[in-house]
Amino acid sequence: MLGIDALAPTTGQQVLDIGCGTGLNFSLLQERVGSSGTIVGIDRSAEMLHQARRRAQARGWENVILLQADMVLLDPGTIAARIEEGGGAEVSDAALATYSLSLMGDWEQAWTNMTRLLATHARVGVVDLQEPEGWARWLTPLARLACAVGGSDITAAPWQAVEERCVDVVRASARGGHLQIRAGKTTRDK
Ligand SMILES: C[S@@+](CC[C@H](N)C(=O)[O-])C[C@H]1O[C@@H](n2cnc3c(N)ncnc32)[C@H](O)[C@@H]1O
Structure with a gap:
């Protein structure tokens, strides 16, 4: 998948999957981080996490x-402690957010909270939707309808945070620009 290719996590890393849903990213993330790595899926929906847990158990x-x-709304310190309790490291090496930040309303705050869970110079990947181009x-109209039905804000453009706050930015798009993919490395300022 383009977002994971752009993020390029490596063996042994701990990757946050922000708004992980049912864990559709996990399989490709596993291929990258291996059994020595860790995937931390964070989602506000208990139902989604139930499906994600079933996926992880089945595999x-x-x-x-x-x-x-x-x-x-989360407190990054509390979440970092919960990650440690679960057997992970307090600080993560990378984060991926696919089709999730545009659903979060105040995605800037979500970004800030996410980066507080990351090491300096961690990689961040964002995949999200905008109106098609060209x-x-x-x-x-179809894209707008699909986003409205799914509850996401087609004008949110959360990948701008990667553009503005990261370095070594990788850019890609697909489906006539509807799908925007960015990955980059956080700086000390994040
Ligand atoms: C469209 S799904 C995408 C799931 C997954 N990332 C994927 O690519 O398949 C968006 C997910 O973001 C979660 N979400 C939305 N707002 C959230 C928030 N404020 N905090 C955490 N998760 C949130 C939803 O519960 C849902 O599981």
């Missing part, structure tokens, strides 16, 4: 930590 992944929390513009 025998013992390196997945799942936490129920609202990324906008030849694909005629699909705009």
Whole structure:
């Protein structure tokens, strides 16, 4: 998947999956971090986490930590302690947010909370949606409808945080620009 390719997590790393949902990213993340790495899935929905847990159990992944929390409201110190209690490290090496920040309302606060859980110079990957561009513009009403039904804000553009606050930024887009992918390395300022 383009977001994980751009994030490029490596063996042994601890990766946060922000708004992990049912854990659709886990399989590809596992391929990258291996059994010596850790995946920390954070989601506010108990139902989504239940599905994610079932996925991890079915695949025998013992390196997945799942936490129920609202990324906008959480206290990073408390979450870091819960990650440690679950067997992970207090500070994570990377974070991925696919189709989730645009659903969070105050995604800037979610970004701030996320970066407080990361090491300096951690990598962050964001995949999210905007209105299609160019030849694909005629699909705009459909894209707007899909986002409205899913509860996401098509104008949020949370990948801008990667553009503005990260270095070594990798950029990609797909589906006529509807899908925006960014990954970069956080700086001391984040
Ligand atoms: C469209 S799903 C994407 C799931 C997954 N990232 C994927 O790519 O399949 C968005 C997820 O973000 C979660 N979410 C939305 N707002 C959140 C918040 N404020 N804090 C934590 N999770 C949130 C939802 O519960 C949902 O599971």
